Amino acid sequence: IIIIFLKYSFVNNLSVCQQYTVLLLIFLTLCYALTSNYLQWSKGIDVKNHQPNQTYPSQGFNNSNETTEIQYHLAYPRNYHFIMDHTEVCKAKPPFLVLMVAVATYDMAARDAIRRTWGKETLVKGELVKTLFLLGLPGGDDAEQKQQKLRGENLLYNDLIQSNFMDTYLNLTIKTMVIMDWLATRCPEAAYAMKIDADMFLNVDNLVIMLKKPGIPKQKYLTGLIKENIEVLRDKDSKWYVSEELFPDPVYPTYALGMGYVFSNDLTEKFVQASKAIKPFNIEDAYIGMCMKKLGLKLTAPPDMSQFKAYFKSYNRCEFSQVITYILVSSEDLLKYWGDVKRPGSPCQS
Structure with missing residues (x-):
C-alpha cells in the first residue's frame, strides 16, 4: 500500500x-x-488463541465438489491441518463404530482411564470398534514441552489425533468440526461414529446392541440425549453465555447433548459442508443441531431414551450395566465403576 x-x-x-x-x-x-473481523468472532470463539491454517484449502483434499461459498471460515475444519494423524486406522477393515473422544491436551489421566476401560473394547458383539482422542494445541509458556509429551504419548499408544487450533473451552465447536472432518476424510466407510466427552462412562456393549437393532437408520441418523426448546443463556457470567450477535434466536434448535451423541458416518461430510454457511458459536452440541436444521434433517430419539443419561444420584451396578452414557466426576470413578460393572456375576442380582 x-x-x-x-x-x-x-x-x-x-x-x-x-x-x-x-x-x-x-x-x-x-x-x-x-474491526469487522474482530467483532465477527470475538464474543464466542477464542480469537486470541486461534491458529488457523495459513492457506485454504488445507490438508490436500480434493475439494472439486465443494462449490458452496464459505461465509464463516473459523469453524470450517479444512482451514486447519492435522499435526498428528493416523490415516491408516480404517484402511485394513472399516470399523462398525468409531469413538471420537474430545479431550483436553493436559488431561492424560482421563485418556489413560478410558484406555483401561471402555476405550480398550475393540471387538464388541462381533463388530470392530475404534477409539481415538482428538486434541488441539497446548498453550502456555511451556507449550513446546507439553507438545513433546503428547508426541511421546502418541508413540506409546498410537491413538492421538491433533489439529492446529488452540485447545480451549471456547474452541469446542472447532474441535467438534475437526472430528467430523477426520471421520469424513480418514474413515468414510465406518458405519457409525460417536462424539463423546472424556468424563463419560460409556457402556459400549449396549451402544453396539442399540445400533444393530432392526429399524435403526444407516444414513442421516443422529441420536443421544435429545434436548428441545432450550433457551439461549444471555447471562455474561455463565459458562454457556452466547451473545445475540453470535446467535440472535432466543431458543436453540433441537440437539443432542455433547456429552455423547451417535450418528451415521454419512453425516460427517454433510456437517463439514453445512459449516460453511453457519455462523459459529461456542455451544458445540447446539451448533451440530444448527447443522442438522440447515440440512433439513431431524434427530432421532433412541429406542430406549433412559439409556442416555447425564448425571446420577448414586452409583448402582445394575443401572450402570443397562445405560449407554453417564457423566462422571473423575477418572478414578470411571476405573472404579467399570471394574465393578465388569466383575463376574449378574450385575442385577439382588
Whole structure:
C-alpha cells in the first residue's frame, strides 16, 4: 500500500494536504476491515488463541465438489491441518463404530482411564470398534514441552489425533468440526461414529446392541440425549453465555447433548459442508443441531431414551450395566465403576 501511495504521489504531484488525505483514507479502510473481523468472532470463539491454517484449502483434499461459498471460515475444519494423524486406522477393515473422544491436551489421566476401560473394547458383539482422542494445541509458556509429551504419548499408544487450533473451552465447536472432518476424510466407510466427552462412562456393549437393532437408520441418523426448546443463556457470567450477535434466536434448535451423541458416518461430510454457511458459536452440541436444521434433517430419539443419561444420584451396578452414557466426576470413578460393572456375576442380582 505504501509503495503504491508513494508512486501515486510522485506521478500526480500531490500536495502535502492531499497526501495526508489519501493516507487517512487508507488508515480508515484498514481499521474498518480489522474491526469487522474482530467483532465477527470475538464474543464466542477464542480469537486470541486461534491458529488457523495459513492457506485454504488445507490438508490436500480434493475439494472439486465443494462449490458452496464459505461465509464463516473459523469453524470450517479444512482451514486447519492435522499435526498428528493416523490415516491408516480404517484402511485394513472399516470399523462398525468409531469413538471420537474430545479431550483436553493436559488431561492424560482421563485418556489413560478410558484406555483401561471402555476405550480398550475393540471387538464388541462381533463388530470392530475404534477409539481415538482428538486434541488441539497446548498453550502456555511451556507449550513446546507439553507438545513433546503428547508426541511421546502418541508413540506409546498410537491413538492421538491433533489439529492446529488452540485447545480451549471456547474452541469446542472447532474441535467438534475437526472430528467430523477426520471421520469424513480418514474413515468414510465406518458405519457409525460417536462424539463423546472424556468424563463419560460409556457402556459400549449396549451402544453396539442399540445400533444393530432392526429399524435403526444407516444414513442421516443422529441420536443421544435429545434436548428441545432450550433457551439461549444471555447471562455474561455463565459458562454457556452466547451473545445475540453470535446467535440472535432466543431458543436453540433441537440437539443432542455433547456429552455423547451417535450418528451415521454419512453425516460427517454433510456437517463439514453445512459449516460453511453457519455462523459459529461456542455451544458445540447446539451448533451440530444448527447443522442438522440447515440440512433439513431431524434427530432421532433412541429406542430406549433412559439409556442416555447425564448425571446420577448414586452409583448402582445394575443401572450402570443397562445405560449407554453417564457423566462422571473423575477418572478414578470411571476405573472404579467399570471394574465393578465388569466383575463376574449378574450385575442385577439382588
